[in-house]
Amino acid sequence: MNKLSKIIDDLDENELELIKRDLEAGHIEKLINQKINEKKEQDFNKVCPVCQTPIDEDSLTLIFGPKGLRRKASFCALDCLQYFVNKIKAERAQGEDRLVSRPIIRREREP
């Protein structure tokens, strides 16, 4: 039996009626979509886009891009965040203000 069937099995008649009403009103679909988006946001980057180090709780997150096209990126440390910001700054100075649609820049590894 899957998780959802188990949960439904444990509910009483009153709770089932309430859920049925939520389902018919489209609330459950909305809730599921919202949860999926939250999960996607949590997993948006598991490694630092600059040095590929796995991201932990101490990461620094930057939200950037124009309104409606906001993007988030987490960095392992301040120097990687700084490197990324400097890259954006340099590109803006060159008039290349299209970072949002471009792949994330990677720092060359030192030999």
Ligand SMILES: [Zn+2]
């Ligand atoms: Zn890094």
